Amino acid sequence: LAKTTQPISMDSYEGQEVNITCSHNNIATNDYITWYQQFPSQGPRFIIQGYKTKVTNEVASLFIPADRKSSTLSLPRVSLSDTAVYYCLVPGGGATNKLIFGTGTLLAVQP
Amino acid sequence: EPEVTQTPSHQVTQMGQEVILRCVPISNHLYFYWYRQILGQKVEFLVSFYNNEISEKSEIFDDQFSVERPDGSNFTLKIRSTKLEDSAMYFCASSDGTQLYNEQFFGPGTRLTVL
Numbered sequence: 001l002a003k004t005t006q007p008i009s010m011d012s013y014e015g016q017e018v019n020i021t022c023s024h025n026n027i028a029t030n031d032y033i034t035w036y037q038q039f040p041s042q043g044p045r046f047i048i049q050g051y052k053t054k055v056t057n058e059v060a061s062l063f064i065p066a067d068r069k070s071s072t073l074s075l076p077r078v079s080l081s082d083t084a085v086y087y088c089l090v091p092g093g094g095a096t097n098k099l100i101f102g103t104g105t106l107l108a109v110q111p
Numbered sequence: 112e113p114e115v116t117q118t119p120s121h122q123v124t125q126m127g128q129e130v131i132l133r134c135v136p137i138s139n140h141l142y143f144y145w146y147r148q149i150l151g152q153k154v155e156f157l158v159s160f161y162n163n164e165i166s167e168k169s170e171i172f173d174d175q176f177s178v179e180r181p182d183g184s185n186f187t188l189k190i191r192s193t194k195l196e197d198s199a200m201y202f203c204a205s206s207d208g209t210q211l212y213n214e215q216f217f218g219p220g221t222r223l224t225v226l
Contacts, residue, residue, distance in 0.1 A: 034214075043115075043202045043217030044154060087154075097206075098144065098167060099215060101154040 004088045009106040018075045020105050022088030025069050033064060033071045036087045038104070044087065048073070075107075083109045113137045115218035117203050123224045124193055132188045132221045134203030143186045144204040144215065145178065147171070154202070160186065161208070193225045 005023040012018045024033065032051050036044040048055055050062040050071070061074040075082060085104040091097055116135045124130050136143050145157040158168040160178055177189045186205075190197055200222050204215040 038154070041200070041220070041222075043204070043220050045217065046214040049214070097142075097213075098156040098159055098169075099146070099154075099204075100156065101146075103153055 004090060004102050006088050006105045008103060011108050012078055013110050014079055015077050018078050018107060020073045020086055021070055023070045024090050027068055027090055031090045034089045035073050036089065038085045078109045080109050080111060083107060115203055115205055115216050117218040117221050119221060121222045123226065126195055126225055127192050130190050130193055130223060132201050134186045134218055135184050136186055136205030137216055139207060140205035141208040142206045145188045146202045146204065147199040149199045195225050198223055198225045
């Protein structure tokens with residue numbers, strides 16, 4: 001199974017752009033990269049998913065270089081409410097695509 | 112917007128007692144999951160369920176655990192004889208399974224405290 005590595009924590013201020021990078025050196029050819037967000041005492045929530053180059057939705061952008069060994073989640077103009085743990089995931093394999101969570105990146109946004 | 116619901120939000124039980132955690136997945140979803148998160152630790156996969164049977168389970172999901180979809184809407188996780196180390200947040204999730212890497216929708220969780 002491909003393993004992901006991301007920083008344990010990051011600090012930011014309101015209004016800044018935040019980029020969280022994840023390494024997945026052993027990603028398989030068919031694997032997509034998915035990011036989830038988790039607020040304290042809540043279930044994880046899907047943010048964005050991509051395979052290559054760039055994906056953008058109303059919440060974030062995801063940048064994936066050509067070798068796909070890493071990916072960067074970009075959050076534009078963060079607010080205090082973006083304080084959460086952000087998880088980078090690649091498929092857990094098996095028939096039902098279970099999610100294998102790492103420790104994630106705790107983003108702390110300050111005023 | 113459709114959402115996954117879970118009951119109860121908090122369950123306190125004595126060691127050795129049986130507990131049943133309940134989930135109502137999103138109505139047109141086909142795949143159902145249970146995850147747990149011990150306080151301060153990672154979210155861990157427990158089991159996936161499709162077509163009225165277990166599709167996959169982790170090492171955590173031993174004989175003390177069982178899942179059931181007793182009717183068309185509920186999805187339950189039963190722990191037969193709870194242990195102190197079963198104390199955790201338990202999250203139910205569902206997905207529609209129409210795409211290979213489709214999004215999983217998580218419920219708000221049930222906090223299980225075993226005394």
